[in-house]
Amino acid sequence: MMSELISRTRTAFESAFGAAPAIVVQAPGRVNLIGEHTDYNDGFVLPCAIDYRTVIAARERDDRTVRIIAADYAGAVDEFSLDQPLERVATPMWANYVRGVIDELLKRGLPLKGMDMAVSGDVPQGAGLSSSASLSVAVASLFATLPGLEQLSPIDLALIAQASENNFVGTQCGNMDQIISAAGIEGNALMIDCRSLQTQPVPIPAGAAIMILHSHVERGLVDSEYNTRRKQCEAAASHFGVKALRDVDLPLLEQRGGELDPVVLRRARHIVTENARVLAAADALGQGNLPRMGELMQASHVSMRDDFEITVPLIDQLVDIVKNVIGTAGGVRMTGGGFGGCVVALVPEALVAPVQAAVAEQYRGPKGQQSTIYVCRAAAGAGEVAA
Template identity: 40%
Template sequence: MTNVSGSSLAQQFQQAFGRAPVVVARAPGRVEFIGNHTDYNGGAVLGAAINRSVTVAAGPNADGRFRLRSTSGTPSLDLAAVPAGRLTGAEAWANYPLGVWRSLGDFNLPQPAGFDLLVDSDLPPGAGLSSSAALELATALALLQLAGSGPITPDRLATLGRHAENKYVGVPCGILDQGTSAFGAAGQLVHIDCRGPVFSRVPLPGAVHLWIFNTKEKHALVDGLYATRHRECMEAAKTLGVALLADLTPARLLPLLPKLTAEQAKRAQHIVAEHARVHATGEALAAGDLVAAGRLLTASHRSSQHLFENSTPALDRLVDLLEKHPAVLGARLTGGGFGGAVMALTRDSFTPADAEVIAAQSGSHPEVIHLLTADGARVVG
């Protein structure tokens, strides 16, 4: 999909529903800079809100119905009431905005009695750029305005979006996706201490660029692999007598590893070391040491590849190729894994031609996306 301007989407809303929308809201996707699966383990993460986003136009429905459409051509819905269970098949995309509506009630926030919603996006689905969180936050901002609510703080907005995805979509995600989309700022990364959560920003030097290599491999987290890793981590923490794996340091974990199964040990090693890498990356960026930051990114991928086992051969091949390029500082899978995309941090001298050569050599024919950091979720019209 191509993300249209707010005014253009308002015109499409007029054509779809016969009247102008009351509100247009936009939320960016995000790149997981570093911190793979550390969020729900109580650790820290670094994310970047990006200049690709989900935009929604919305208006109240006088008949109390829930009408949802998308510019992508996915099935439209016209419901007399929000279903108690989850929608399946081609209609499953609607679980995100409908889950947000249900979450407003859970948070004692006003809910519009009915609404019409038109969704547009230029975030490639399944690429690990979190189109789901962007849809949740944009929808939440729009529905709150329809209901006459006052402003919502970014931290509460992020928590609301996460609640919707956990409870009503069934993905046990942490706060990374929603937190980065809510707190994003151009030229900066979002640092999240997920135990709080506590949000802050880390400047990203302007001489570097983010590139995404989207393999378009299946990246359906609800299918179970994400949930399996979540369960393995929780079981490892319980066996080790800690609330969450991020409570441990690498030195404390080492003598405890014999208590775990072989799989649990690998998962725990990844999470504990990854948490330490997030802290070290923040320090490296603050010191302007881009070489050190890049090495930490690549080390993160190797840990995902060998210990957390949420990479794929196509992602590994891309990292291998990128690592050899002199203008690439570091590269790693981004997002939940099990498909999706690789992120590369590069110098100015890395060009679109360089990216296309690497894409061709990889054999997986990835889509190449050059990204900029961007501001967080907001009402735009």
Template identity: 45%
Template sequence: MIQSYAPGRAELLGNHTDYNDGLVLAIAVDRGVTLTGTVRSDDALFIAAPEMGDAYEGSLAALAPEGEKTWANYLLGVVAQFQKRGLAVGGVDLRIESDLPPGAGLSSSAALETSTAFFLAHAFGHDALTLLERAKIGQAAEHQYVGVKCGLLDQIASIFSKAGQTTVIDCRSFEVRNAPLAPGVSFVIANSGVKHALVAGEYNERREACEEAARTLGLKALRDIDPETLEKRAGELSPSALKRARHVVGEIDRVARGTAFLEAGDMAAFGRLMFASHESSIVNFENSCPELDALVAAAKRVEGCHGARLSGGGFGGATINLVAAGREEALIQALEAAVPGTKCLVTKAADGARIL
């Protein structure tokens, strides 16, 4: 019997910076996806998802994206990536268990891919597979079997994170390092339950505007300009491209400054950057919504809440809140009153993926 585990992740700073070669600051949360299973003597694949009341049955010989049980593609895509890389795998019986709440923006999909990569590497003698390669396998699985062109942030955060620390990810070099979290703080994830339409189109528009800004300014990516220089060259950009660039360039700067505040143990200063990040999401990137704005405004009024911002892509979903230990319940009451239907959970920075 083999068990693998991979946590979900929460983004603290670095909103929409990953595809701009930028910096991201994240944590792994203390909830995740556990795979329990055994190796078979044939090439059959059996995956049970008891929480969904469903199961998948197939084989390595007939491996292909699943049209009906699409949840299985997160695992099947990882199997396919092992094969593509010449890493031999055999049949398995697997059971999926997760305590990640759905729709809370904690990247349950990346956790499932990562847990699968760790299970297969251990079960079939590929323990030497690097952690970065495991992250890339999860990303490629999502691109090719799920059809989502995700970055590497989610998988890297799920793999490289450490308990009590943040994970700083350079999305150009894929260099990863950890920065400390001062003791005496918690994180509250507030899931608004709101999903707005046209998200894919909105996301694409913003990505294209960032690429337009970099192209117009003669840059490889928006990573290659600082906020002061951007303002000096603002007249070269269209109004839309300028606003999007201001957000991304500002976010990359906030990650750099935020990392220094973490290393100095200044959580209040770090929290102010989280509030500034959300304000930029409202004004510049326009990827917030009234419900998320109400949650952040409510958090700002709670004594002991250092910072709050939208988490992930935006356009609905969740906020992440940095709060002093002991003030979690007061914050949760304020958030749930501000936006009826909001569901909150308290989490902490946890260790990354592993074999149990």
């Protein structure tokens, strides 16, 4: 799959610029196994990078011009100078993710050079699998190959990519998506402490498949509702006099939760219990205990549905269909920001086909579509690949 994507990106570069690229980099999308909306609460998450990626083929220029060809958008072009202030553009929107990363690198005084770039990817868009972070991290990884940028670690690149989305694109995302894209380890999920930025590899058990099932419910409310949830979490943390809900445990919440607005209490309860579930899930997955992982994923979904209120009926239905097939042998939950998007399931490989059959028979999206199903493996994070 990646070889085809690399070939397509190389071809686009050669067609646009009349020469072969000197460097090719990739950065993966991600799926979050458990730990939803905990990242911006300084908590814990357990995502893995997936084998769907953004690939950039590039060559340094002798001047200070950056020229980008988007192979997936009919060769759309963005061009600008590193010597001029970078500004957001109304169209094409993808250009802002590239400009934003370069803007952050320039702010840090790093020695950038002009670049010709062709970009292509196969991370499904609009599915909550973080195609935007994949693009941002790929751009950061490309420029990190320049002389004088060797000191940038994968976490540094992730934080640059996050800052670009926060400051330039205007998306107030946490740091999970960028960290897993930059620092993922093949065959492993990564437990991330979103406060300390420490990461711990957690092996995906042999014989377990990662299934991502797209509901085709468009995530139309996610930005406004995301910001509302974030403010509610901040209000709860402020009430308890702590920096973030990471610092509140369940006994404290149960003792003093009655002081909170009832809706804010439910939001806080999701975050507090979800953090505990992530820690338990890392232990269960590390021991290869899929039944226990399944229990935790189910509890996570119920919490997202009832306390955080970010699922929708078709997502709940999709989870139920998968759960009825896998029983206690694995786990399934909504993944991503909510209000549509995807469901993630961790299932024994022998149950992949039965799940696919049941979903094909029983599920239809808002326009009568079948679910699009991706069977993934845990992939390595961003880096250079053979040009």
